[in-house]
Amino acid sequence: MLEFNNSTPLTLGVELELMIVNRRDYNLTRGSDDLLLLIDRQPHGYDIKPEITQGMIEIGTAIHQGSDTMLQELQGIRALLVSSAQKLNLGLAGGGSHPFQHWSEQQIYPKERYQLVSELYGYLAKQFTVYGQHIHIGCPDGDAAIRLSHYLARYIPHFIALSASSPFYQGMDTLFQTSRLTSVNAFPLSGCMPCVENWTQFNEYFQHMAGLGIVASMKDFYWDIRPKPEYGTVEIRICDTPLDIVTPTLLAAYAQMLAHRCLEDGWHDIQAAHYHTYNYNRFQACRFGFDGVLVDGAARQQTGLQEDLLSTLNALQPQARALNCEKELSLLRERALKRQSDSQWLRAIYRASGSLSEVVRRQSEHWMYGSNA
Amino acid sequence: MSQLPWHSLSLNPLAAFGILLTLGVIGGQIANRAGRLPAITGYVLTGLIIGPASLHLLNQELLSAADLFVNLALGLALFESGRRVDLHWLRVERTLLLTTLCYCLAVFAALCALLLQGGLGWQASSMMAALGMATSPIVILEMLRETRAEGQVSERLTTATALSSLLSVIVFAIALGSAHLQNQHSTEDGILSPAWLILGSSLLGLLAGLLAIALNRWLGSQQRQRQTVLLFGLIALLVGLSVMLNTLPSLALLVFGLATRNLRGGHTVSEPGLLSGSHFFFVAFFVAAGAQLAPQTLAAYWPLALSYLLLRSAIPMLCWWLLAPQNCLSRQRGLWLGLALNPLSGGSAVLVSMSTLALGPDAAAFTGTMMAVFVISELAGPLLTRLALRRAGDLPPED
Numbered sequence A: 001m002l003e004f005n006n007s008t009p010l011t012l013g014v015e016l017e018l019m020i021v022n023r024r025d026y027n028l029t030r031g032s033d034d035l036l037l038l039i040d041r042q043p044h045g046y047d048i049k050p051e052i053t054q055g056m057i058e059i060g061t062a063i064h065q066g067s068d069t070m071l072q073e074l075q076g077i078r079a080l081l082v083s084s085a086q087k088l089n090l091g092l093a094g095g096g097s098h099p100f101q102h103w104s105e106q107q108i109y110p111k112e113r114y115q116l117v118s119e120l121y122g123y124l125a126k127q128f129t130v131y132g133q134h135i136h137i138g139c140p141d142g143d144a145a146i147r148l149s150h151y152l153a154r155y156i157p158h159f160i161a162l163s164a165s166s167p168f169y170q171g172m173d174t175l176f177q178t179s180r181l182t183s184v185n186a187f188p189l190s191g192c193m194p195c196v197e198n199w200t201q202f203n204e205y206f207q208h209m210a211g212l213g214i215v216a217s218m219k220d221f222y223w224d225i226r227p228k229p230e231y232g233t234v235e236i237r238i239c240d241t242p243l244d245i246v247t248p249t250l251l252a253a254y255a256q257m258l259a260h261r262c263l264e265d266g267w268h269d270i271q272a273a274h275y276h277t278y279n280y281n282r283f284q285a286c287r288f289g290f291d292g293v294l295v296d297g298a299a300r301q302q303t304g305l306q307e308d309l310l311s312t313l314n315a316l317q318p319q320a321r322a323l324n325c326e327k328e329l330s331l332l333r334e335r336a337l338k339r340q341s342d343s344q345w346l347r348a349i350y351r352a353s354g355s356l357s358e359v360v361r362r363q364s365e366h367w368m369y370g371s372n373a
Numbered sequence B: 001m002s003q004l005p006w007h008s009l010s011l012n013p014l015a016a017f018g019i020l021l022t023l024g025v026i027g028g029q030i031a032n033r034a035g036r037l038p039a040i041t042g043y044v045l046t047g048l049i050i051g052p053a054s055l056h057l058l059n060q061e062l063l064s065a066a067d068l069f070v071n072l073a074l075g076l077a078l079f080e081s082g083r084r085v086d087l088h089w090l091r092v093e094r095t096l097l098l099t100t101l102c103y104c105l106a107v108f109a110a111l112c113a114l115l116l117q118g119g120l121g122w123q124a125s126s127m128m129a130a131l132g133m134a135t136s137p138i139v140i141l142e143m144l145r146e147t148r149a150e151g152q153v154s155e156r157l158t159t160a161t162a163l164s165s166l167l168s169v170i171v172f173a174i175a176l177g178s179a180h181l182q183n184q185h186s187t188e189d190g191i192l193s194p195a196w197l198i199l200g201s202s203l204l205g206l207l208a209g210l211l212a213i214a215l216n217r218w219l220g221s222q223q224r225q226r227q228t229v230l231l232f233g234l235i236a237l238l239v240g241l242s243v244m245l246n247t248l249p250s251l252a253l254l255v256f257g258l259a260t261r262n263l264r265g266g267h268t269v270s271e272p273g274l275l276s277g278s279h280f281f282f283v284a285f286f287v288a289a290g291a292q293l294a295p296q297t298l299a300a301y302w303p304l305a306l307s308y309l310l311l312r313s314a315i316p317m318l319c320w321w322l323l324a325p326q327n328c329l330s331r332q333r334g335l336w337l338g339l340a341l342n343p344l345s346g347g348s349a350v351l352v353s354m355s356t357l358a359l360g361p362d363a364a365a366f367t368g369t370m371m372a373v374f375v376i377s378e379l380a381g382p383l384l385t386r387l388a389l390r391r392a393g394d395l396p397p398e399d
Helices: A032-039 A067-087 A112-121 A123-127 A142-153 A156-163 A180-185 A199-211 A247-265 A278-291 A305-315 A317-323 A326-338 A342-353 A356-369 B013-035 B039-050 B060-065 B067-083 B087-092 B094-117 B122-133 B137-147 B152-182 B187-219 B224-244 B249-262 B275-292 B297-322 B331-340 B348-391
Strands: A012-022 A047-050 A056-060 A090-093 A132-138 A225-228 A233-240 A293-296 A301-304
Touching: A012 A067, A012 A247, A012 A356, A032 A047, A032 A056, A032 A067, A047 A067, A056 A067, A067 A090, A067 A247, A067 A356, A067 B087, A090 A356, A112 A123, A132 A247, A142 A199, A142 A225, A142 A233, A142 A247, A156 A233, A156 A247, A156 A278, A156 A305, A156 A326, A180 A278, A233 A247, A247 A317, A247 A326, A278 A293, A278 A305, A293 A305, A301 A305, A305 A326, A317 A326, A342 A356, B013 B039, B013 B060, B013 B067, B013 B275, B039 B137, B039 B275, B039 B348, B060 B067, B060 B275, B067 B137, B067 B152, B067 B224, B067 B249, B067 B275, B087 B094, B087 B249, B094 B122, B094 B152, B094 B297, B122 B152, B122 B297, B122 B348, B137 B152, B137 B275, B137 B348, B152 B187, B152 B249, B152 B331, B152 B348, B187 B224, B187 B249, B224 B249, B275 B348, B297 B331, B297 B348, B331 B348
Parallel strands: none
Antiparallel strands: A012 A056, A012 A090, A012 A132, A047 A056, A132 A233, A225 A233, A293 A301
16 A cells, blocks of 8 residues: 655655767766765765666755755756766766667666666667656645646646756757657656556555556556655656756646645536547657647647646636745746757757767767856 | 798788788687687787797888888877876876876886886886886777777776877987986987987877877768778878888877867868778777787896786786776776786887896896786786776666
8 A cells, every 4th residue: 555645745856867978079978976975975965866778867956845955956066066077077967868878888886776677678778778857746645746737747848848958869860859758768667657546546556556566656557647645745757857957946836836726716627538649749749849739638638738728827827826836837938939949959969060979079079157037 | 932922921011911910810819719718819819829939920121011010000009098087088088187187106116116127227217117117008998899898997098098109108208218318328319319309209299189180180071981091091100201210100199189179171081980990900000019029138137027917017016096986986896997008018128128238237127017018018918908898887778
């Protein structure tokens, strides 16, 4: 039986997976151990840990009421990481996938869980060297977490378009705005949560799957959105890691505003029919970003993703006021209006330089030394 | 029938290069499979077996004819080694620079003392000590490629290797000038020669770097393959020009690499990296190096050669062990880094031949001792580097 640890509603936290690259040709490098060792020489109290392969590192924030304090914490984490990485001649970068690394060259981090994942999934584990942002939103109880998980599914294409930063994969331009999700899709337990209506039903589903020997814990589900009972949160796992440290806080603010509206309105329109178009809309956002087309199955109509995002943002004014994140809302609107995405920026660098190594160099400079504005 | 070709069969340079490559690869594989030795050791052993010292399949004349490929291999390795020196990093991590300076100078002083004690003159001792400071870029780069080593020990190893090579050729050039003066050659030989060797080589390297960046920009970003061919061409040109102008090709190429890595716009000059395409030349280089070895020199010079090698192994190990914490390493990893620096520079043989002209009566002892040093170092160096990298934890776990 999974117990949902209640948390303060609408509190926030984010986790960011980052690339560790060498500063010679900017390929991924097995630097996580050396970096963690150096960081842990000084007392810090931040959550910085290894990830599935040794060219990755994950940072996580504490629990925040709003995105402004979250940004301050991210700045602190970045300063610590940068000073250590500089001493080791390592680069750190955001972005959903490394543009030219080869999956077969990656090494699984020597930790029991990762070794088990590698044994079970074979090459998929190494191909999972992709980098995402996870957003946690506090929920008052398990039932609310289930409702919020279903509610947010409708807005998943928005998060994809706003965070897209993986146009290149294995040395090629994929023509997608985000190629990262293709690696996630290969896992059998990816996709979306089943259409359960409350925490009791979710528990029944979980027990059933555990009884069949398919899962042992919630970590075995690679869903785009999943309840996280031990934290008392709903976790959005769809976003690429953005190229800077401001965008993650904007995405968190967007999730917070949507959650506020869901919980405040007592939304409960859980229907399997809503998921009929889920994968199609998700694909549209991955492939075309802001230019994608979203299909509303119930209304039998199509809307441009940018238009849908802008109208959602406009409707969130009251929540932005209530949560004191009007600045974040305005920045999100500006980006949506300009169709401003990290993927475009990366492609522009590649067009100018013809070098994927140069692309990563700029990515790394941007994450490590970019402005906080 | 006396005019049939096999009655007067002799190898031409191309056939000699073919033999270097073919037998080298076979020897490398046998060493690797049978003895779990590094492929480099196999290449060197193959050279030793087929060279003038053993089967005499390749004679000195053919080895000289294959010099073109050997010099190109050395050029590629030195260029790549220069590109591993990141001045931005050295500004942040000054300890790395200081540690390298510290162990190089300590090696120089200790070797000088040893060789003077061993009966060599001041000039020969200082030149041999200068050669002892440098770690071989070609061996280190090839070992890193072969073992797929990555990590802080490897990162510091490549930088220390390039810096030690730079220091070594500079000190060598000064020692060479001093030897000319002592042996009452002309003042020009004594003063102008080292100045020309150091400044001329550096200037050549810098000009090549600027030219590479400018031409790279002119070719445009979509011409990666042409840029790679261009770079090969510039490296070959620089090796040739250095020889023609009597400068030090090793210094010129190190500066060339360093310039392209650190000057504005030089970052993409070598993309994709040259190393994967250089393997051909590297194999030929190691087989030729093996063929040039003269094991018979060990009989007369082994005590001095062994002491020389022990000293130049022990001092870097001690220095890196002492300064490991300041270099973000554990003491143990520092020790292994010191050991990994063991391989003696592959370009030293060229410098040895330059020195003999300046040394006069000490030349025979100098050459003999250095040849004995090379025999041990060429065979043991790669093995020690691999051992050190493994123990330092820089090798990936075997699949």
